[in-house]
Amino acid sequence: MFLCSCKQDTSKNTTALDETNSKTEVETTENTTSKKxxxxxxxxxxxxxxxxxxxAYxxxxxxxxxxxxxxxxxxNSGVSGETTSGGKNRIDWVLNEKPTIFILELGAxxxxxxxxxxxxxxxxQTIIDAxxxxxxxxxxxxxxxxxxPNMGQDYTTEFxxxxxxxxxxxxxxxIPFLLEDVGGIADLNQSDGIHPTKKGHEILAKNVWDVLQPIL
Structure with a gap:
């Protein structure tokens, strides 16, 4: 089961999770609790x-x-198209939210x-250290x-x-694999065959919840 992507990169004939640019606004729930x-x-x-x-999950x-x-x-500080480099550049701003728990989902x-x-x-590592x-x-x-395995088996395994x-x-x-039981399954992804549907996100939420619930 593999992670799928968001946009065709014709220069390398690969795909990337960047259908939209990196201007997606942070979505914050309206809650006055101090625990985030x-x-x-x-x-x-x-x-x-x-x-x-x-x-979304x-x-x-x-x-x-x-x-x-x-x-x-x-x-929800998710930004479509975000890379680890982009995340490193905006981490200081996001940390103004004063998280009690920080869930890092970058690298794809x-x-x-x-x-x-x-x-x-x-x-x-820089994000974690920050x-x-x-x-x-x-x-x-x-x-x-x-x-x-587009980049070769060695790269895929090391990744x-x-x-x-x-x-x-x-x-x-x-979380061993965020897209467990979703990646590559047509019925759980949108028409692009890439992004999870609402039902797919329910499974992503379960994958996260299995790790998060004992902490809470």
Whole structure:
């Protein structure tokens, strides 16, 4: 099962999660609680192609939290087309949200574009370090990703392994594969065969919830 993409990159004949540019606004739930869960990611987190951003997996997580009457609100900081480099550049601004829990979902676009893995790994480490430096008590959850073997088997394998390696090194919680049971399944993706449908996002939410619920 593989991570699919958002836009054809004709220069490399690969695809990328960047149907829209990086101007997607942060969606924040209207809640005065001091406990925030920040989802920091790309179009998967932003809910590209859905009629309502609340149908994306962070919004579904908020519904689960509300049903349990837990004192947390979701901040959806997903930007379509985001790379680890872009995330590194905007992390300081996003951290103004003062997250209690920080869920990092970036790297897919890097892999689909063939960005050198040491560069992607360094960018993710910089983001992790920024969160830890500013808020040492914030819990970080890293979303694992996988890509098709377009860039060769070695690259694909190293990309997949990058996430558990970072999680182990930094003592993070890990979602093994965000798109588990969704990636590559036509009925759970939109007509582009790439972005999850509302039903697909419900499964993404379950994949996240399996890791997040015990923490809450």
């Amino acid at each position: 869960i920040v989802f920091f990611g790309d179009s998967l987190t932003a809910g590209y192609g859905l009629e309502d951003v609340d149908d 962070p919004g579904i997580i908020q519904d689960k939290i509300d049903a349990l009457d837990l004192d947390y609100s979701i901040v 676009n890097d892999g689909l574009r063939g960005v050198p893995l040491d560069q992607s790994k360094d960018n993710l 969160v830890k430096k500013r808020y040492p008590d914030t819990i970080i959850i890293l979303a694992g990703m996988q890509i098709p 997949k392994n990058m996430f558990p390696e970072l999680a182990k090194k930094n003592n993070l919680h890990l």
